Amino acid sequence: MMAGRQARPGERATEGAARHIPVLLDEVLATLTPRDGEVFVDGTFGAGGYTSAILEAADVRVIAIDQDPNALAAGQAFVEKYAPRLILSEGRFGDLDHIATAAGFPAVDGVVLDIGVSSMQLDEADRGFSFMADGPLDMRMSQSGPSAADVIREASEELLADIFFHLGEERRSRAIARAIGKARESSDITTTRQLADLVQRTLGRPRGDDKHPATRVFQALRIYVNDELGQLMDALSASERCLKPGGRLVVVTFHSLEDRIVKRYLTDASGRNPAGSRHLPPTAEATSAPRYRIVNQRPLTPSEKEIAANPRARSARLRAAERTSALAASPADEAHFGVIRPEGLTRR
Structure with missing residues (x-):
């Protein structure tokens, strides 16, 4: 991790x-x-x-x-x-x-x-965790199940906006979700570079030492894909x-x-x-x-x-x-911790 x-x-x-x-x-x-x-x-x-x-x-x-x-x-x-x-x-x-x-x-x-x-995962372009080098939009730690590309292709714009806002704390989540929705009408978004460039076109280039505008989006997708x-x-x-x-x-x-x-x-x-x-x-x-x-x-x-x-x-x-020595409690109510489970994926 x-x-x-x-x-x-x-x-x-x-x-x-x-x-x-x-x-x-x-x-x-x-x-x-x-x-x-x-x-x-x-x-x-x-x-x-x-x-x-x-x-x-x-x-x-x-x-x-x-x-x-x-x-x-x-x-x-x-x-x-x-x-x-x-x-x-x-x-x-x-x-x-x-x-x-x-x-x-x-x-x-x-x-x-x-x-x-982990740093190992971040540094491997073919794992798709980072946009520092182009690679497949994957992000799966277990290398199984739906990938980040699957989420970008299949999730509704509403769900994408929720993912970016709640898991990435991205304030312009709806604008990014709309841009993704429009872009995928003509072709799938399957690489890290494609997604990073789309977010940058939507939010603008970073100023000075600011983080790349796609940083929060990538974080949110990684958290969501891996639950x-x-x-x-x-x-x-x-x-x-x-x-x-x-x-x-x-x-x-x-x-x-x-x-x-x-x-x-x-x-x-x-x-x-x-x-x-x-x-x-x-x-x-x-x-x-x-x-x-x-x-x-x-x-x-x-x-x-x-x-x-x-x-x-x-x-x-x-x-x-x-x-x-107290008895273990029953699992906590996840909704109050801001947890969004991948089961919420909604096909468009």
């Missing part, structure tokens, strides 16, 4: 891994505090940065999860190196409790999640179900949408808002015993030194909480 989950500095476990630097690695380890005999879940394996660091820190086991076939193939070198302490599983981190149970560990001591898209916010909600609930009392949850986010969800979820789960909030209606869970104790009241952020070494770490935020 985003610019985290990468190989440790100086390691070359797989070809190209040295390009990637794990974000907030020291802070992640200090929060998880691995001890001999414990079991951890790395819900977003990527290039194995967090997984290998946890395994090196103590005599522990790690259940690592990824949905990207490329990451799973490259990760076999880690499996061989750390056998039998590493179990690498294909799947989505929203199912991490089921995956851990299937591996023989229904209760674990820690969970780490790195939310977003990133829905999977984050699922992963937060799954972590709550499988963590032992005293177990640690560590979540690293790279965007305000993700960080906002994690903050709200942990605030509610810690009992800090027993009457509900302006984002969530009062619930039975809100007045029950706290399910988490928040570890860091303010999110941890990268140092200037780390940002200089890895500019993609700039927006990273780390939030952590410790599981209590």
Whole structure:
């Protein structure tokens, strides 16, 4: 997932891994505090940065999860190196409790999640995550299911506008959706360059150091295609179900949408808002015993030194909480967290 989950500095476990630097690695380890005999879940394996660091820190086991076939193939070198302490599983981190149970560990001591898209995926033009180089408009982390091109071709203008506005915070979402609707009447939009150029023609060229006008649109499509916010909600609930009392949850986010969800979820789960909030209606869970104790009241952020070494770490935020002995709550109401699931696709 985003610019985290990468190989440790100086390691070359797989070809190209040295390009990637794990974000907030020291802070992640200090929060998880691995001890001999414990079991951890790395819900977003990527290039194995967090997984290998946890395994090196103590005599522990790690259940690592990824949905990207490329990451799973490259990760076999880690499996061989750390056998039998590493179990690498294909799947989505929203199912991490089921995956851990299937591996023989229904209760674990820690969970780490790195939310977003990995540097490896961003840097591969044929994955279609970025418009910095032309490639197919794909964006699928799992390399299966509907692609971004499918969404652009099949979604109604209304749905496209909702995706760009809610998941990309794009203020001119309707104008972009109308432009897409008109353009696809004559030909399909199938490449990253086609979409980026269309958005730029609609919004105008960037001024000075401003971001490319298509940045928010690409972010929104990526989040929608991969159900990133829905999977984050699922992963937060799954972590709550499988963590032992005293177990640690560590979540690293790279965007305000993700960080906002994690903050709200942990605030509610810690009992800090027993009457509900302006984002969530009062619930039975809100007045029950706290399910988490928040570890860091303010999110941890990268140092200037780390940002200089890895500019993609700039927006990273780390939030952590410790599981209590209270029963896990039922899944939260996703609508109040601004989650739009891909099931909402409407053909035109």
